[in-house]
Amino acid sequence: MNTKxxxxxxxxxxxxxxxxxxxxxxxxxEVSTVQSGEEALDSIENTxxxxxxxxxxxxxxxxxxVTERIKARCPWTPVVVITGFGSEDNExxxxxxGASGFVHKPLTPEIIENITLKALNEKVVAExxxxxxxxxxxxxxxxxxxxxxxxKAGIFAKxxxxxxxxxxxxxxxxxxxxxxxxxxxxxxxxxxxNKRHLSA
Amino acid sequence: xxxxxxDHFRHGDNYINPLPVRIWHWVNALGFVLxxxxxxxxxxxxxxxxxxxxxxxxxxxxxxxxxxxxxxxWLSFYLFTDKxxxxxxxxxxxxxxxxxxxxxxxxxxxxxxxxxxPHRVSPYDKFNPMxxxxxxxxxxxxxxxxxxxxxxxxxxxxxxxWIELMGGIRVVDTVHVLIFILFVxxxxxxxxxxxxxxxxxxxxxEMFTGYxxxx
Amino acid sequence: MTLQSRxxxxxxxxxxxxxxxxxxxxxxxxxxxxxxxxxxSSSEPGTKSDSKCLKCHSRKRNKTLKDGDVLSLQVSKTEYxxxxxxxxxxxxxxQAIAARKHPSRESIAxxxxxxxxxxxxxxxxxxxNFKVYESSIHASLVxxxxxxxxxxxxxHSAHAIESMAVYQPVTGLPCKKCHENIYEAYAxxxxxxxxxxxxxxxxxxxxxPICADCHQAHGVTAVAASNYLQSTCLDCHPDASLAHRQWLxxxxxxxxxxxxxxxxAPLAERRINLELYDNTAQLPVGxxxxxxxxxxxxxxxDETGAGLDPLExxxxxxxxxxxxxxxxxxxxxxxxxxTGPEAHRLAIKAEAVRNCDxxxxxxxxxxxxxxxxxxxxxGRQISYEADKEVxxxxxxxxxxxxxxxxxGTRIQLLDVLLVxxxxxxxxxxxxxxxxxxxxxxxxxxxxQ
Numbered sequence: 001m002n003t004k005x006x007x008x009x010x011x012x013x014x015x016x017x018x019x020x021x022x023x024x025x026x027x028x029x030e031v032s033t034v035q036s037g038e039e040a041l042d043s044i045e046n047t048x049x050x051x052x053x054x055x056x057x058x059x060x061x062x063x064x065x066v067t068e069r070i071k072a073r074c075p076w077t078p079v080v081v082i083t084g085f086g087s088e089d090n091e092x093x094x095x096x097x098g099a100s101g102f103v104h105k106p107l108t109p110e111i112i113e114n115i116t117l118k119a120l121n122e123k124v125v126a127e128x129x130x131x132x133x134x135x136x137x138x139x140x141x142x143x144x145x146x147x148x149x150x151x152k153a154g155i156f157a158k159x160x161x162x163x164x165x166x167x168x169x170x171x172x173x174x175x176x177x178x179x180x181x182x183x184x185x186x187x188x189x190x191x192x193x194n195k196r197h198l199s200a
Numbered sequence: 201x202x203x204x205x206x207d208h209f210r211h212g213d214n215y216i217n218p219l220p221v222r223i224w225h226w227v228n229a230l231g232f233v234l235x236x237x238x239x240x241x242x243x244x245x246x247x248x249x250x251x252x253x254x255x256x257x258x259x260x261x262x263x264x265x266x267x268x269x270x271x272x273x274w275l276s277f278y279l280f281t282d283k284x285x286x287x288x289x290x291x292x293x294x295x296x297x298x299x300x301x302x303x304x305x306x307x308x309x310x311x312x313x314x315x316x317x318p319h320r321v322s323p324y325d326k327f328n329p330m331x332x333x334x335x336x337x338x339x340x341x342x343x344x345x346x347x348x349x350x351x352x353x354x355x356x357x358x359x360x361x362w363i364e365l366m367g368g369i370r371v372v373d374t375v376h377v378l379i380f381i382l383f384v385x386x387x388x389x390x391x392x393x394x395x396x397x398x399x400x401x402x403x404x405x406e407m408f409t410g411y412x413x414x415x
Numbered sequence: 416m417t418l419q420s421r422x423x424x425x426x427x428x429x430x431x432x433x434x435x436x437x438x439x440x441x442x443x444x445x446x447x448x449x450x451x452x453x454x455x456s457s458s459e460p461g462t463k464s465d466s467k468c469l470k471c472h473s474r475k476r477n478k479t480l481k482d483g484d485v486l487s488l489q490v491s492k493t494e495y496x497x498x499x500x501x502x503x504x505x506x507x508x509x510q511a512i513a514a515r516k517h518p519s520r521e522s523i524a525x526x527x528x529x530x531x532x533x534x535x536x537x538x539x540x541x542x543x544n545f546k547v548y549e550s551s552i553h554a555s556l557v558x559x560x561x562x563x564x565x566x567x568x569x570x571h572s573a574h575a576i577e578s579m580a581v582y583q584p585v586t587g588l589p590c591k592k593c594h595e596n597i598y599e600a601y602a603x604x605x606x607x608x609x610x611x612x613x614x615x616x617x618x619x620x621x622x623x624p625i626c627a628d629c630h631q632a633h634g635v636t637a638v639a640a641s642n643y644l645q646s647t648c649l650d651c652h653p654d655a656s657l658a659h660r661q662w663l664x665x666x667x668x669x670x671x672x673x674x675x676x677x678x679x680a681p682l683a684e685r686r687i688n689l690e691l692y693d694n695t696a697q698l699p700v701g702x703x704x705x706x707x708x709x710x711x712x713x714x715x716x717d718e719t720g721a722g723l724d725p726l727e728x729x730x731x732x733x734x735x736x737x738x739x740x741x742x743x744x745x746x747x748x749x750x751x752x753x754t755g756p757e758a759h760r761l762a763i764k765a766e767a768v769r770n771c772d773x774x775x776x777x778x779x780x781x782x783x784x785x786x787x788x789x790x791x792x793x794g795r796q797i798s799y800e801a802d803k804e805v806x807x808x809x810x811x812x813x814x815x816x817x818x819x820x821x822x823g824t825r826i827q828l829l830d831v832l833l834v835x836x837x838x839x840x841x842x843x844x845x846x847x848x849x850x851x852x853x854x855x856x857x858x859x860x861x862x863q
Contacts, residue, residue, distance in 0.1 A: 368745070
């Protein structure tokens, strides 16, 4: 089993993938590069990635769609959108679709490394933020492996915690539902009454 | 030939129910029907006698154990895959209530007008908000209680201390019967609502093939 | 009967006599001849003074007692001489006579009074059995002043005392004297029949039980006391527990809660006995509390006098729980047969109730009679009628929480809920379909 952190880069411009590979491979990451959204979806079927970078403007499936589908398949995988023009509109849409960050071209090795760490830290922020940052900063293969195990345990704990908490939250909702329903009906009625009253 | 996730997208299908879930569901369905029928027989020996009490007890017990084992297929599948998200709570109460009322409005009005459900099914968001709370409570509270009380009554002496802790055998039985009554209601409504897809067969096909058919 | 002839064959088979046995028989014969005391075979009582007593007492003499009753003073010389006490001398038991002037003018209150006084002299030699007797239900009845309750001589007779083993098996005496209906039931049972035929249990020398085998001779206890009787059954039927486990679900529970006779006396009328039990002290209420007071309380709670209804029963449990503050009072349910004689009409195995349905359905005869009982310190139970509804009322969840038989004692309110759930489960789909159809029709009309 590969214990290195897995990074996927999706960009129709192969040079982007290569620069990510050059920078991150040195730091103990395993970088896969693909040139289209379709290929990306095939890759995530076979490999579990820890972070995904995607270009927005691509022939065929565009980066926003790729983001949406990857989030649907692996909701816990952070997806960082690489954008050439940094348009507000695209960023907002990507945010809604679940993108965890943005990075603007042109890219430097420092930007690539920092944005990767940031994306990974955000992913585990709920569990052990301080420790994770420390380990990720060393960024050698050993700590990456440890981080990987910790992260998986953390995700499992979080998932299971939410899972077993769910019925109790659900019970609260079920009990509250008729009251909230009644309140909303009353509110609607009051508004309708006011409207009629005011118009009259 | 191995079909990939991307393939399903390309075909426009939505893979909702993975194989373990489907196996669990149908074993569970069959088990529940048997448990309910034998439950009726055990309780109403004076009204009808399709089987003797002794045979019915045996059938009820064995079915119970199969259903309990089957439950762990379900539990491990969700615990150890990221599909667990399907059973995660909606932490945004406002969203929950507004989505719920939209869902209620749909079932009590929109559906008759030919609207489609306000909830879009996807592999990580399978249930509408009302289904979600119902299944969360069912699978993690009601069903385990039913298993526990059932096992207690299977060997009353062995679990005597636990029974005493619950307040006596009659309390244990009454809880078991109350949940049985709830299940009778549930299975009728569940089967009917299963037929409220785009076509009556939609959701049933979903549970057999795993895919949501897209129109 | 094949069983009879087979068993007879076993007992009647001549056994080879060993040389050692022959030798010991010869030695025994010599001893018997040499020792006149042991070899006593005549009808003469052993001691000299005895013949003095019998000089008068072998004749027909009567004494009128204070209560007007006439006491015969005659003792049969032969009977006494042949009894096991033939050689111990009259004064061994009639000690008072030796000390005082005899015959005395002192009057005797009644026959019973005389027996009560003389009863104490048995203790001198039979201390162990006497002690056991004192713990028995018979002694406790005597202490209560019950004139029918047996003293030593009522079972063993006064002067013609014999070993019990000699006569009881055949005639049922002395138990039959007071418990005739029970003896009749026993005589018709599988045990009574086997005993009369002289059958033995399998290849052993053990015969089918007589009264004392199950009830103990001197320490005869109240039937309701503990699980004593059941363990007696299991003493001779050690495989029974395992045999039940092979087919009976919750076999251990059944053996605890259902008396053997409830199934093995198939014709008997059954009932449910709810014993007021203190879970904290692990004792029946009444064994440490004042049972008379609880009895009074029972009468007070049962306002209508028609037996305890579910609410009254719940009040009873609650009232007793409040008394002891921290005590946890419950009702321990047991299925048993209604009457003593029926409990003795045990049938052969093939006739025993094997069909679960016989109890596990509503309306089963087993749940038609319900009594609430308080166990007294001597093990006897005071039973009080209760309405059979106490087993199927919703209040049973609180009051009869430790007794439940699936199918047989189901709670009626839950039936109502089940019907509602069925109706609701069908009405929701049907209603939804109907609303849909109506709306469709309307929109069509609207379109037109």
